[in-house]
Amino acid sequence: MMKRICIYIVMVAMLSPLGACNKWLDVLPENEQVSDLYWKDKEEVEAVLGAAYVRLQETLQTQLIWGEARGNGLALGGILTETTMDIYRMKQFDLIPSNTFVQWNKFYQIINLANMVIKYAPDVVAKDPSFSEPIMRSFLSEAYFLRALSYFYLVRNFRDVPLITEPYMNDEHTFEVAKSPEVAIFQQIIADLEIAIPSSKETWPTLWETKGRTTKWAIYALLADVYLWTEQYDQAIAACDQVLQSGWIGLLEGMVNNKNRWFTIFSEGNSNESVFEIQFDFTKNQTNDMMQWFGTSYNWVISSLLVAQFELSPEDIRGQGATYNIGDFKLWKYLGAEANTGIPRTNSDQNWILYRMADIYLMKAEALVMKGQAYYGEALDLVNRIRQRAGISAPLGGGSTELEMLHIIITEKALEFVGEGKRWYDILRVAKRNQYAYKEYLITQVLSSAPGGSAPVIRSKLLNENSHYLPIHIDELQANRLLEQNPYYNNLN
Numbered sequence: 143m144m145k146r147i148c149i150y151i152v153m154v155a156m157l158s159p160l161g162a163c164n165k166w167l168d169v170l171p172e173n174e175q176v177s178d179l180y181w182k183d184k185e186e187v188e189a190v191l192g193a194a195y196v197r198l199q200e201t202l203q204t205q206l207i208w209g210e211a212r213g214n215g216l217a218l219g220g221i222l223t224e225t226t227m228d229i230y231r232m233k234q235f236d237l238i239p240s241n242t243f244v245q246w247n248k249f250y251q252i253i254n255l256a257n258m259v260i261k262y263a264p265d266v267v268a269k270d271p272s273f274s275e276p277i278m279r280s281f282l283s284e285a286y287f288l289r290a291l292s293y294f295y296l297v298r299n300f301r302d303v304p305l306i307t308e309p310y311m312n313d314e315h316t317f318e319v320a321k322s323p324e325v326a327i328f329q330q331i332i333a334d335l336e337i338a339i340p341s342s343k344e345t346w347p348t349l350w351e352t353k354g355r356t357t358k359w360a361i362y363a364l365l366a367d368v369y370l371w372t373e374q375y376d377q378a379i380a381a382c383d384q385v386l387q388s389g390w391i392g393l394l395e396g397m398v399n400n401k402n403r404w405f406t407i408f409s410e411g412n413s414n415e416s417v418f419e420i421q422f423d424f425t426k427n428q429t430n431d432m433m434q435w436f437g438t439s440y441n442w443v444i445s446s447l448l449v450a451q452f453e454l455s456p457e458d459i460r461g462q463g464a465t466y467n468i469g470d471f472k473l474w475k476y477l478g479a480e481a482n483t484g485i486p487r488t489n490s491d492q493n494w495i496l497y498r499m500a501d502i503y504l505m506k507a508e509a510l511v512m513k514g515q516a517y518y519g520e521a522l523d524l525v526n527r528i529r530q531r532a533g534i535s536a537p538l539g540g541g542s543t544e545l546e547m548l549h550i551i552i553t554e555k556a557l558e559f560v561g562e563g564k565r566w567y568d569i570l571r572v573a574k575r576n577q578y579a580y581k582e583y584l585i586t587q588v589l590s591s592a593p594g595g596s597a598p599v600i601r602s603k604l605l606n607e608n609s610h611y612l613p614i615h616i617d618e619l620q621a622n623r624l625l626e627q628n629p630y631y632n633n634l635n
Contacts, residue, residue, distance in 0.1 A: 181262040184273035191281055194255040194288050195355070199420055201248045201295075202430055202494050206442075207232065208299050208612075209563030211243075214447050214591035215556055216565075219471070220440030229441070234596060235588075235603045238634045239613040239627065246300065246618070249292040256289035257309040279341035284356040286338035290331045291364060291496075297327040298371070298567055300628065301611045305330055320624040328372050335365045344390060353412040354421035354493075359385045363417045363497040366505050371571055375509040382506035385499070391417060393499050397531045399457075401464045401481035404532070408475045411493035418496045424489035433490035436473045436561070443471040444560055445591045451557060458557070459533040465560045473561045500528050500558050504551055511547040512575070518547055525554050532558075545580060548572050570610055578607060606630060 180186045210216045211232040222230055228242045237244065260282060267278050289307075296303045305322035307330070342358040362384040369378035385391060394415050397403045407413045411421075422428045435441045444466040452461035462468045463482035465475050476492055479485045503524045510521035518540050526537045541547040552568050559565070573584035585604045589597045603609045608630035619625050 181266050181269075183266065183270040184277065187259060187263045187266055187273070187278075187281055190255055191259050191284055194252050194259075194285070197248055197252045197255065198288065198291075199422070199428070199430070201252075202420065202432075203435070204243065204245075204248065205295065205494070205563045206435070206561070207243045208295065209566055210442070210561060211566070212588065213565030213569055214587055215445055215560055216442045216473075217445045217471075217591065218441060219443040223439075226439075226441055234592075235600050235609060237613055237631070239616040239619070239631055241613070241615075244612045245615045246296060246303075249296055250306070252292045253289050253306060254310055256285040256292070257307060258311070259285040260289070260307075261309055276341070280343060283338040283340075283342040283361075286334040287342075287356040287361055287364070290334040290338070290368075293327055293331050293334075294364065294368060297324055297331070298570070299612050300614065302628075303327060304622070304625070318622045318624045321626060328368065331368050332365070332372070335361050335368070344388070349412050350421055350423075353416045353419045357418070359388050359391055360418035360497065363502060366502065366509075367497075370505060370508060373512070373575065375512045378509040379506055382502050382509070385417065385502045386506070391415060391499055393503075393527075393531050395531070397459060397533060399459065399533060401459045404459050405464055405475065405478070405481035407495070407498065408492060409479055409481075409487070411495075413498075415499035416495060417498055417501070419493040420496065421493055422491040424491040429489065429491050430494070431490065432476050432492050432494075433487065436476045437486075440472075442473065442561065444473060447591045448556060448560060451553065455529075455534050457533045457535070458529075460557060465557075476561065495562060503528055504555050504558070507551050508548065511544060511551065521547060521551070525551055528554060528558060545572075545583060548580075549583075573610075581605075581607070584610070 180190065207229060211229055212235070218226060218230055218233065220226075225242075231237060231241060232243060263278050263281055263285075266273050267275055293303075293305075301324045302321040304319040305327055306319055310317050338356070338361050339358060342356060342361055344358050346352045346355055346357070362381045366378045366381035366385075369375070369381060392414060394403060394407065394413060407415065411419060422430050436443075449466070449471065452458055452465070455461070459481075463474065465473065467474050474481070477486055479487050507521040507524040510517040510524075522538060522540045529538065538550060541550055552572060555568055556565060569584050569587045573580045581604075585601055588604060589601060592600050608628060611628050611630070613628055613631035613634070614625060619627060
């Protein structure tokens with residue numbers, strides 16, 4: 143992939159057109175420079191940007207597996223197959239560089255497309271009178287966001303990765319780049335998001351664009367998340383406050399005793415509390431495989447750990463009949479048309495939610511905890527606000543230590559975001575804090591849903607911090623001679 147990293151723009155149906163009509167990207171001959179043929183008008187810039195969003199759609203399974211397989215929120219259901227065996231190995235921390243699900247190529251394709259827009263879009267302003275400077279800068283804002291989002295997935299899963307900020311346009315020469323350290327990747331992510339903010343839009347003309355294209359609020363949500371990872375808590379709080387005070391987004395109200403109200407976040411999508419969603423629409427031939435992953439193939443079910451946690455608060459409208467089915471423990475939030483009815487979805491075109499307002503509340507709560515005991519009460523208020531809208535009337539009592547408070551927040555996130563690709567990241571982020579002060583917390587959480595016989599082996603692996611990251615796929619190592627395997631996997635095949 144690093145040698146052939148989306149070298150030419152592949153023919154892609156613009157299934158989620160950014161403009162007024164559907165647009166196809168022409169096939170460019172291999173070894174021919176994109177820059178010689180494209181970048182003449184606004185529509186061509188928009189087409190390349192649109193291709194990056196299409197690539198983002200294609201990362202959905204990777205996002206799910208990277209964010210959930212190593213956590214304790216989901217379990218594998220049904221009989222193991224050749225496909226699910228690699229997921230099972232990931233859950234067991236039995237990873238080797240040939241595992242199907244450690245490939246990063248789609249994210250680097252997004253990065254390359256974003257790099258193209260960032261480099262060449264400014265030149266088009268002089269060529270196309272309809273492509274004004276403000277429109278161009280708005281497109282750049284989207285490209286910077288998509289690049290930052292892609293690197294955020296890469297750095298959380300591989301730690302040190304190649305940092306590429308120039309487009310790769312030609313296949314006549316090799317393209318080999320060594321890894322950059324984690325700190326440099328995070329610095330680039332923050333720099334991209336800060337550049338993106340001034341020219342970003344607060345809303346777009348249509349609802350799907352406002353929720354499915356980059357907005358100022360999506361940028362601030364991602365920025366808050368990044369600041370939590372880099373332990374910059376005042377900045378995380380400030381970014382959360384930008385979204386909380388936006389006036390455009392808010393928690394859905396009227397949820398008490400109304401599972402269907404909460405369920406519309408998923409069954410309809412693009413709700414008022416949504417910040418950013420990857421869009422799918424059956425009427426435009428945009429579908430995904432979520433009904434297969436969570437339904438027919440029985441790949442994923444809710445873990446017994448979270449079922450037990452939901453049962454502690456039977457009034458929680460997010461639990462049985464909404465998030466999951468009691469009989470087979472499948473995730474009804476992705477399979478059902480309505481809560482508590484057994485009526486399934488007709489089509490597998492659910493949006494994939496990256497950020498919604500509940501994220502913002504709970505990210506701010508986490509940052510407040512890290513500022514010290516004086517802020518524990520304010521943090522707990524935010525957690526209880528999420529619980530109240532879920533129909534839980536009794537407020538939580540606070541913890542007396544930093545880890546106890548973090549556990550309260552991370553547990554609430556586990557219930558709120560089942561199967562939304564967040565669980566492993568939450569556990570890992572807490573563990574890494576203050577130079578891995580809470581590594582034992584990560585081990586305890588992972589083992590809480592591990593089969594008893596495998597627990598000692600998994601524990602011994604997790605004691606090595608390098609095991610918390612994925613191996614670089616063998617194909618990448620063969621294509622890029624400057625790449626070095628992540629240390630834990632040096633002697634594995």
